[in-house]
Amino acid sequence: MIRFLIKGLYYDKSRSRLPIIVVAIGVMLAVFLNAYITGFMGETVELNARFANGHVKVMTKAYAENEGQLPNDLALTEVTALKNELSERFPELDWAARIQFGGLVDVPDENGETLSQGPATGMGIDLLSSESKEIERLNIKESIVRGRMVQQPGEALLAEEFSRKLGVNPGDEITLISTTMHGSMSMYNFKLAGTLSFGNEAMDRGSIIVDIEDARTALDMYDAAGILLGIFDNGFYDNERALEIADTFNAGMDDEDEYAPVIKSLTQQSGMGQLVEVTEKWSVYIISIFIVAMALVLWNAGLLGGLRRYGEFGVRLAMGEEKDHLYRTLIYESVFIGLTGSIIGTALGLFAASLLQRDGIDITGMMEGSAMLYPSAIRTRITPTDYYIGFIPGLLSTIVGTMLAGLGIYKRKTSQLFKELEA
Amino acid sequence: MNYYRHITVMKFAIAIKFAFALMPLHAQPTADQILERVDRNLSSDNRVFESTMTIHGARSSRTLTSRTYAVGEKRSFTEYLSPPREEGTKMLKLEEQLWIYSPSTDRTIQISGHMLRQSVMGSDLSYEDMMDDRKLTETYDATVIGSEVLDERKTWVLELTAKVDNLAYESLKIWVDTERYIPLKEEFYAKSGKLLKRAVLSDVVQIDGRWFPKTILYKDMLKQGGDGTEFKITNIRFNENIPDYIFSKAALKQ
Numbered sequence: 001m002i003r004f005l006i007k008g009l010y011y012d013k014s015r016s017r018l019p020i021i022v023v024a025i026g027v028m029l030a031v032f033l034n035a036y037i038t039g040f041m042g043e044t045v046e047l048n049a050r051f052a053n054g055h056v057k058v059m060t061k062a063y064a065e066n067e068g069q070l071p072n073d074l075a076l077t078e079v080t081a082l083k084n085e086l087s088e089r090f091p092e093l094d095w096a097a098r099i100q101f102g103g104l105v106d107v108p109d110e111n112g113e114t115l116s117q118g119p120a121t122g123m124g125i126d127l128l129s130s131e132s133k134e135i136e137r138l139n140i141k142e143s144i145v146r147g148r149m150v151q152q153p154g155e156a157l158l159a160e161e162f163s164r165k166l167g168v169n170p171g172d173e174i175t176l177i178s179t180t181m182h183g184s185m186s187m188y189n190f191k192l193a194g195t196l197s198f199g200n201e202a203m204d205r206g207s208i209i210v211d212i213e214d215a216r217t218a219l220d221m222y223d224a225a226g227i228l229l230g231i232f233d234n235g236f237y238d239n240e241r242a243l244e245i246a247d248t249f250n251a252g253m254d255d256e257d258e259y260a261p262v263i264k265s266l267t268q269q270s271g272m273g274q275l276v277e278v279t280e281k282w283s284v285y286i287i288s289i290f291i292v293a294m295a296l297v298l299w300n301a302g303l304l305g306g307l308r309r310y311g312e313f314g315v316r317l318a319m320g321e322e323k324d325h326l327y328r329t330l331i332y333e334s335v336f337i338g339l340t341g342s343i344i345g346t347a348l349g350l351f352a353a354s355l356l357q358r359d360g361i362d363i364t365g366m367m368e369g370s371a372m373l374y375p376s377a378i379r380t381r382i383t384p385t386d387y388y389i390g391f392i393p394g395l396l397s398t399i400v401g402t403m404l405a406g407l408g409i410y411k412r413k414t415s416q417l418f419k420e421l422e423a
Numbered sequence: 424m425n426y427y428r429h430i431t432v433m434k435f436a437i438a439i440k441f442a443f444a445l446m447p448l449h450a451q452p453t454a455d456q457i458l459e460r461v462d463r464n465l466s467s468d469n470r471v472f473e474s475t476m477t478i479h480g481a482r483s484s485r486t487l488t489s490r491t492y493a494v495g496e497k498r499s500f501t502e503y504l505s506p507p508r509e510e511g512t513k514m515l516k517l518e519e520q521l522w523i524y525s526p527s528t529d530r531t532i533q534i535s536g537h538m539l540r541q542s543v544m545g546s547d548l549s550y551e552d553m554m555d556d557r558k559l560t561e562t563y564d565a566t567v568i569g570s571e572v573l574d575e576r577k578t579w580v581l582e583l584t585a586k587v588d589n590l591a592y593e594s595l596k597i598w599v600d601t602e603r604y605i606p607l608k609e610e611f612y613a614k615s616g617k618l619l620k621r622a623v624l625s626d627v628v629q630i631d632g633r634w635f636p637k638t639i640l641y642k643d644m645l646k647q648g649g650d651g652t653e654f655k656i657t658n659i660r661f662n663e664n665i666p667d668y669i670f671s672k673a674a675l676k677q
Binding site: 106112114182184185188220 | 478482483485525528529530532541544545546
């Protein structure tokens with residue numbers, strides 16, 4: 001029977017062409033939009049991950065409980081050994097040590113006394129080692145407004161707005177006044193290499209970036225770091241794997257030791273869990289909308305088809321075919337139509353999404369230059385979900401549409417059939 | 424005979440009563456008198472001392488050594504001698520102003536405003552604590568609220584309430600050794616009544632006619648972890664001839 005139905009659909013294209021086209025278009029849009037939303041929302045998640053949270057973050061338990069205060073007295077120690085251990089156990093992640101700190105940036109006059117001063121939030125990141133991916137990860141080079149990148153120890157980058165407020169230019173000397181890991185006051189001189197645009201008002205008002213080794217020297221944090229960020233090599237967040245890594249690592253740690261390292265996945269860090277959840281739920285919303293919209297269209301198409309095949313149904317009923325059987329054959333036909341349309345639509349949707357994933361739409365022209373916290377391009381992101389998600393609206397909508405349209409069969413009266421045939 | 428015996432007994436009784444009447448005047452000085460004796464011991468026209476400060480942090484302990492020159496309450500100069508990271512760091516206090524010189528940056532920074540509440544070298548003392556050397560009689564009103572025995576020493580317990588503005592602590596509670604007029608324990612309170620710091624004074628010695636505690640253990644009660652900061656005076660001399668040029672910003676860079 002299946003071959004018979006397929007033959008019928010193939011040879012009578014009027015029965016299948018329009019529904020397949022409708023399904024293909026709908027599925028293509030659903031797949032493309034899902035990839036687009038994943039890419040767009042995912043970009044926001046990735047930006048947070050690259051800048052602050054990592055895909056996983058390692059801190060001491062005590063640091064994690066007070067993270068908002070940047071408590072470097074509670075920082076991780078023996079970081080080199082820890083990084084090596086993590087790289088061995090979880091090689092799919094790239095590990096980056098960072099030190100976050102607060103303090104004052106002081107600009108000296110010709111006598112070495114204070115000319116201007118302002119509060120600052122600082123980050124010590126690996127800017128100088130050859131294997132570091134931090135510069136690229138944070139889009140630092142592209143965000144420089146004046147001057148140049150840090151090229152040697154003792155150099156720093158300031159937020160552009162902050163540097164203008166302090167009246168300091170690339171090449172000038174500044175002093176960072178902060179607190180060491182042991183709580184004593186620290187003063188450390190830097191040469192301003194360049195200024196940056198962060199794209200975030202709070203950070204543009206008072207941020208400084210230095211190489212992590214300089215931060216370690218300034219803050220007396222030998223082989224220490226406030227946080228260790230782990231980023232998946234493929235650049236995309238895998239929630240399931242991240243949670244698994246966190247659980248595996250934390251299970252082996254001493255619960256009583258407040259200075260023992262703990263790992264938190266992105267979704268376990270404040271605010272990010274909801275964002276990732278919303279990203280995942282968007283797929284469901286989109287698919288639901290398409291199911292409803294396409295079902296309505298296909299219901300209409302089914303009704304039109306039913307009108308066109310009115311005679312055929314009448315003959316079949318008159319020949320003794322049961323209404324239930326006839327109804328079932330219609331549904332089987334809709335399954336084949338749905339499958340065909342879904343395969344075509346999925347292929348088209350994946351093709352379009354792959355082009356956008358590879359090339360992206362450059363949006364830097366829409367904004368005033370690049371900034372660290374702005375994405376430079378809009379990209380889709382194809383995930384395994386995109387390979388099957390189109391089939392949900394593709395199949396469901398055709399089946400539902402056919403089920404609704406086919407109800408008319410049950411209103412046919414056998415007594416009327418021969419009269420209709422005569423007519 | 425009976426008459427003379429009666430007179431003798433009467434005279435003896437009167438003498439005893441008189442003696443008892445006089446006794447309180449010697450045994451219980453007023454709070455102000457106690458405080459004045461304390462100030463006489465702790466304050467001086469000038470002093471030069473070497474000290475060690477051991478900071479017992481939550482994760483480790485470290486010791487700093489320094490030399491301080493002080494004249495009255497308004498001028499002091501401290502140079503840190505060790506460890507190597509702190510060596511050469513100097514602090515100058517003049518009246519209400521405080522400067523720090525860092526040899527590694529060759530910068531002199533004035534500490535003011537909220538920075539004064541920062542900890543000195545990571546210890547339990549703040550710059551604000553170090554700034555205030557005024558006599559207790561000038562800054563607090565005192566009341567004796569009781570007595571206690573502390574480390575086998577009898578003490579009066581005094582409650583001190585601020586009588587001037589811009590003090591770091593609204594009230595204090597001090598346990599003063601009744602014999603040597605030295606506080607053996609001090610508690611520092613905020614306006615809300617919250618205990619902010621505690622100090623335990625020990626190794627009390629007599630130098631130049633005054634009693635002086637050579638060891639003070641400070642504990643910042645708001646700091647989590649750690650066992651406080653132990654401040655030990657290893658050498659102290661009073662009434663030295665301290666040249667004026669030491670109390671200048673130029674001296675910081677020398």
